[in-house]
Amino acid sequence: MDAQHLNLLYLIVAAAVATYVTRFGGYVLITQLKNIPPRLGSALNAVPAAVLTTLVAPAFVYGGMDVAAAMLVAFVIGLRFSTLRMLLVGWIAVMAIRHLIL
C-alpha cells in the first residue's frame, strides 16, 4: 500500500469520525447546554449553504458553457422537483448540448 493511498484511508476514517461526532454531539450538548447565542446560531445555520455554494459557483463560472447551461436548466427544475429529477434533467441537458449542438 503506497503512502498516498494510506493517506486516503486516514482521510476517510477522519471523515467518518467527524460525522459520528455530529451524530451524537447534539445528544451530549442538549444535556449540557441550555441555549445557543443568536449570532453563533446564525453562523451555524449559514454553514451548509455557504460551504456548498463554493462547490457550485466556480463550476458554473469555469465549467464551460455546456455545464453552465445544464446547471441553469437543473436549477429551474429544482425549484419544483426533487434532486433526482434535477440530476436526470441536468444530465440530459448536458448530453443534448454535447452530442446535438456542439
Added chain:
Amino acid sequence: MSRGDFREGLRGGFPIMLAASPFGALFGALAVDNGFSIADAVFMSATVYAGASQMVGIELFGSNVQPWLVVLSVFAVNFRHVLYSASLARHIRHFSFVQKLIAFFLLVDPQYAETEQRGQRGLPVTFAWYAGFGIVIYVPWIINTLIGAIFGQLIGDPKAIGLDVLLPVYFLGLVMSFRTRDRFLPIVAVSAVASVAGMHFVGSPWHVSIGALAGILLAACLPPKRPAVQVHAAEKEA
C-alpha cells in the same frame, strides 16, 4: 428485540432505500472517477454513511485540497446531525448505551425524520423498529456504492457520458434545499462571489474556505432574525 417491530422498521425504510439507491450508485461511480479504488468507495460508504458529505469529500479529494479542509467540509455538511441527535434525545432515552451508539451511527436524514414523527404520533420508538429502519437503508447503500464503483471503473471518459455535470448539479440541489433558511440569498451571493474570486486570485483548494468563511461571517454579522438554530423540513437529502 421484537420481530414485529423490526419488520415494521424494514417496511418503513424500504421506500427510502429505493430513493437513496441511485445516489449510492452515483457516489460509487463518481468516487472511482475522482481516483478512489472500488474498495475505498465502499469503505467510505460503510464508515461515513452520509451521502451529501461523501460527495463533497470525493470532490475535494479529487482537487487536492488539504486533508484538514476535506474533513472540516464533511463536518460542515453533516453539521445538521447535531440538531438531529439533540432533538432525538427525548425519543431514545430508553435505549441502552450500546443501542444509542448504534442509533447515532445510523442517524441519517430520513431516519431522523421518521423517528421524530413516530415519537410525535405517540408510537413506541423501540430499538428493534429503529434498527430495522436503519439496516434496510444502510446495507443497500453499501451494495449500491459497490455496483456504482464497478460500473464507474468500466467507464472510460466520464465527460463523454456527461458524468462530470452530476456533481455540480447535485451540490446545486443541496444548496437549494436550504433556501427556506434565514438570509439564504445574501449568504449564497456572498459565498458565490468570494469563492469565484478566491478561485481566480488565490487558486483552487482555497476558494472553498474563502467562500465558505465569507458567507458564514456575513451571517454572523447581520442581526439575527430568529433566535435559535432550527431544523428545517427542507433538508431531506441523504
